[in-house]
Amino acid sequence: MQPGSARPYEVPASIWQRPDMLAALTVRDIGVVFRLVRQYGGLSQTVIGSMTGFSQGKVSAIMNGSQQVTALEVFERLADGLNLPDPARMALGLAPKGVFIPRQDAVAGFITPNAPRTVDLVQRGEDVTGVRRRDFVGLAGAALFSAVIAQPLTDNEQLAGIDDLAAALTEYPIAAGDLPDLGQLATTVAQAKRTYQACRYSEVAASLPSLIRALRIASDSVEGDARIRAHALSAEAHHVAASILLKQEDKGLAWLAADRSVQSAHASSNPLMIGSSARIITHALMDGGHHRVATDMASTAAKRLNAALTQPSPNDLSVYGTLLLRGAVAAAQFGNRHTAAELLDEAEDAGRRLGYDGNHMWTAFGPNNVLCHRVSIALVLGDAGTAIKNARRIDLDALPINERKATVLLDTSRAFLAWGKHDRALHILRAAGEIAPEEITSRPATHRLIHDILTTAPISVRREAREYAESLGVTA
Incomplete structure (x- = not known):
């Protein structure tokens, strides 16, 4: 120990921020934790053992x-011995040492600057049932965010919205009085889009009524280019409402808003806006079970747009x-594997041409988004193994919006459930809650997923599933 040092060894703080x-930590794979500490902290197995109370042989066996x-x-002892900072402790499923208050500017995405940005969706190796156990008193993720940031809306409050x-x-x-300012309306529409993509659904739902009313007044009252702009903004606002x-x-x-x-x-005469709105009407058609019509509409809209480019x-x-991805999902739901594969391949080519995952026209489109849809489509076609593959x-970090991250995590959870891996399904579901709490607390589809995990879970997972379900008001 160096003179004046409180601890003989220290793990560099930057290591705990590595994805x-x-x-x-999120999957409680201590073998990987030890290997990363050794690789990037320069600590030997003997030193790691002295910090955590293990022998060198035990550390080696874990690694x-x-x-x-x-x-x-033991997780508590490891966290104390390695001096994990609070975000790392929370990733491990332990209570923080101090009070954890997210920075105000980080609340928008429900992710703190040092919180986990990535999740190992499908940990390789053998299943470890016990590793999935959590201490719900120190739960990180949806329950903690609900307690620290805000309580979920009640059913009556959601209905009122x-x-x-x-x-x-x-x-x-x-x-009545002055006409709405289009510049201010454009700013509000953009904010509504960002809020939706951050999965703060109750907040954006509360803002939409006044926005939609103002845009309807503007569309009916202004002339020339201003009217075209107002119609384009109205298309985007109604798109958010339908979503x-x-x-x-x-x-x-949803159908009314999509229409x-x-x-x-169409009133805006903007080909890109027309193509964008075709996405939401396709989604509404799919939700109503009209999969063949949805496939035709999406693929036709994509062809028209492509022909003009x-x-x-x-x-x-x-x-x-x-548009191609929407059509592919609709084709899969209709059972048309061939068309789904063709549209996916065309979308993959478009993603390759773009070269990265961006958020142009609020699409979150890119190569990784295409992969997300491959997961969803494999799941629809009943191939859970391909979905997990x-x-x-x-690359979850490459996805630009929380809504897309949460969606693929939930799809992956469903795939693991179909595969009979309840512990992984539950773990990934909770990871989605860390990224987007309202995807868990407010969506009926997610509540059904939680219910399915709870009612079919083996004894080894049932207690954790029941406690998590009860924290969200879901019963068997």
Whole structure:
């Protein structure tokens, strides 16, 4: 020990912020944790053992995978010995030493600057049932965020928000006083898009009624280029409204909002806006079970857009690619494997041409988004193994929005459940909750997934599944 030093050895703080370290902590793979500490911290097995209370032989066995750590008290001892900072402790499923208050500017994405940014979707190797156990008193993720940031909305509050949106969609407001400022409306529409993509659904639902009313007044009142701009903004706002309503499984209102988006897009005469609105009407068709019509609409819209492109911009490629992905999902739901594969391959080519995962025209399109849809489509076609294989290829950090990250995590959870791997299905479901709490707390489809895990879980997983389900108000 150096003079004046409180600890004989220290793990560099930067190690705990590494994505691979955070992923290992999240799945409680202590072998990987030890290997990363040795590789990047320069600590020998003997030193690691002295810090954690293990012999050198025990550390070696854990690192090579022949022995595993499953006991909660041992995780606590390891965290204390290695001096894990609070975000790393929380990734390990332990309570933080101090009070954890997210920075205000980080609350928007529900991710703190030092919190886990990636999740190992499909940990390779043998299943470790005990490693999935969590101490719910110190739970990181959805439950902790609900406690620290805000309580989930009650059913009555959620219903009131949807009722306000329903009123806005069906009213024909009359201008009173000054006309709405299009510049301010454009800013508000962009904020609504960002809030939706951050999975803060209750917040965006509350903002939409007044926005939709103002845009309808503007579309009816202004002239010339201003009217075209107002229609384009209205198409985007109604697109967001339809997306929210689809997540709430309100089919009637979702269809109305999607139709309004399409009408406004055509009124704008903007080919990209028309293509973008075709995405949401396709989604509404799929949600209503009209998969063949949805396939035809999406693929036709993609062909029309592609025919008009000579030197496609990133916006063009993104809208074109997402239309192809919508069509592929619809074809899979219709049982048309051949068309689904063709459209996926065309979307993959568009993603390759784009070269990265961006968020042009609010699409989150790119190569990794295509992989996310391969996961979803394999799941629809009943091939859970292929879904998991594709999930292994995804770089979650490359996806630009939380909504897309949460969606692929939930699809992967469903794939593991179909594969009979309940512990992994539950773990990945909870990881989705860390990224996007409202995807877990407010979506009926996610509650059904939790219910399915709970009612079919083996004894080794049942207690954890029951406690998590009860924390969300889901019962068997």
